[in-house]
Amino acid sequence: MVLNSFIRYTADSLCIDEVSIDAIIRETGTPVYIYSLKRARENYRRLRSAFARLGARVHFSLKSNGSLAILRALEEAGAGFDCVSGGEITLALEAGARGKDIVFAGVGKTRAEINYAVSKGIGWFNAENALELRYINDAAANAGVEAVRVALRLNPQVAAKTHPHMATGHGAAKFGLTADVIRMVLARQAEYPRINFAGIHLHIGSQLGDNAASLSAVDKLLDLIRPWPQIRTINLGGGLPVAYRSDETIPSLDDFVEALAPRLDGYEVLLEPGRAIVADAGVLVAEVLYVKRQAGQIFYIVDASMAEMIRPALYDAHHEIVPLNKTEGDLVNAQVAGPVCESADVLARDRRLPLLRAGDKVALLTAGAYGMAMASNYNARPRPAEVVVSESGDRWRVSRRREAVEDLCRLEL
Ligand SMILES: Cc1ncc(COP(=O)(O)O)c(C=O)c1O
Numbered sequence: 001m002v003l004n005s006f007i008r009y010t011a012d013s014l015c016i017d018e019v020s021i022d023a024i025i026r027e028t029g030t031p032v033y034i035y036s037l038k039r040a041r042e043n044y045r046r047l048r049s050a051f052a053r054l055g056a057r058v059h060f061s062l063k064s065n066g067s068l069a070i071l072r073a074l075e076e077a078g079a080g081f082d083c084v085s086g087g088e089i090t091l092a093l094e095a096g097a098r099g100k101d102i103v104f105a106g107v108g109k110t111r112a113e114i115n116y117a118v119s120k121g122i123g124w125f126n127a128e129n130a131l132e133l134r135y136i137n138d139a140a141a142n143a144g145v146e147a148v149r150v151a152l153r154l155n156p157q158v159a160a161k162t163h164p165h166m167a168t169g170h171g172a173a174k175f176g177l178t179a180d181v182i183r184m185v186l187a188r189q190a191e192y193p194r195i196n197f198a199g200i201h202l203h204i205g206s207q208l209g210d211n212a213a214s215l216s217a218v219d220k221l222l223d224l225i226r227p228w229p230q231i232r233t234i235n236l237g238g239g240l241p242v243a244y245r246s247d248e249t250i251p252s253l254d255d256f257v258e259a260l261a262p263r264l265d266g267y268e269v270l271l272e273p274g275r276a277i278v279a280d281a282g283v284l285v286a287e288v289l290y291v292k293r294q295a296g297q298i299f300y301i302v303d304a305s306m307a308e309m310i311r312p313a314l315y316d317a318h319h320e321i322v323p324l325n326k327t328e329g330d331l332v333n334a335q336v337a338g339p340v341c342e343s344a345d346v347l348a349r350d351r352r353l354p355l356l357r358a359g360d361k362v363a364l365l366t367a368g369a370y371g372m373a374m375a376s377n378y379n380a381r382p383r384p385a386e387v388v389v390s391e392s393g394d395r396w397r398v399s400r401r402r403e404a405v406e407d408l409c410r411l412e413l
Helices: 021-028 037-050 068-077 086-094 111-119 130-143 179-187 211-225 253-264 275-281 311-315 405-409
Strands: 007-010 013-016 032-036 057-061 080-083 102-104 124-127 148-154 195-202 233-235 268-271 282-294 297-302 321-323 331-337 346-354 361-364 385-389 396-400
Touching: 013 021, 021 032, 021 282, 021 361, 021 385, 032 037, 032 275, 037 057, 037 068, 037 253, 037 275, 037 385, 068 086, 068 275, 068 385, 080 086, 086 102, 086 111, 102 111, 111 130, 124 130, 124 233, 130 148, 130 179, 130 195, 148 179, 148 211, 148 233, 179 195, 179 211, 195 211, 211 253, 275 282, 311 346, 321 346
Parallel strands: 032 385, 057 080, 057 268, 080 102, 102 124, 124 148, 148 195, 195 233, 233 268, 297 331
Antiparallel strands: 007 013, 032 282, 282 297, 282 361, 321 361, 331 346, 385 396
């Protein structure tokens, strides 16, 4: 199996950068998320240079991974941040970002969050509702801020080629504003004297499997803004795909940029990628608790579950699973399932895997995005620890401790 340049077997033992995962889990236990800071930064730089001819500014979408260690590493590399809640804004600021380097998106911003964002001098609001504009305008007036920059989020009514739960730009999705509403808002700009309608925003989904849908959405956006020359900034959102399967090919980034370049000439371009920066920088490591043979199947019951990694249950997502210690024996068809009391708690179905025994360890790959960020305490499971491997590639540290059972009771009154 082809892994990537940072995760590979050295002397039959799985390593992240130069560090043996076995050495890490001997100290941390399992389940544990492990991230390569080097890989996350490499991905950020790769995207920045792929989009360099558009002069695009990259805002890391921190909903995909809110680890402060990762945020700090990306901030130091020059990234801005795409936040979707007051909490995420706080994390971005904590990581060292300045308010002006943050874009604040979200379909249901509260007034408190809007006031907070205005008070922090947020760079852009991606707005999705006419009432929200009123709130932003009032927040700016109350705070004595002359003008807040807003990018209206267009719902282009384009169906993205992706899982239905990750498509956000079709007419039935709750996201964005239709072109008609945007025209109406722009025609009435004078009603929002504290708002500078200088941008337009688009995000038709995640893990986009087709550049054509994105380009068609961009064309609709350009048609829409033509009568308003003061709109000079186009935020293309996130959604850049990653290969979750070892043999998967994804749409070419270079072709995408090539097609965008003539269209976006003269505009300032913003991006909000999440998974393309962190997904393949992270793994989730688990221990096989039991091996069960039942109804002609082999089940590996591991100590990670849908509570730690919900993507397979939520999106039918595929994550490659590999043993920490490479074996040469026969492969068998197996299901990898967690301890949670749900039939959906299956991390991999019908997967070719080596014969494993209780006590063996496995790594779930491409787990750095929407893994820990979506983890829950379901079944009263304390959330796992997070480990980061340093940029030098040869040192590691626990960046977030494993939750303890006491943490589960801490907020009870
Ligand atoms: C508005 C917006 N921007 C950016 C992203 C990041 O998407 P991805 O991680 O697929 O790049 C999302 C994901 O849901 C989003 O909704």
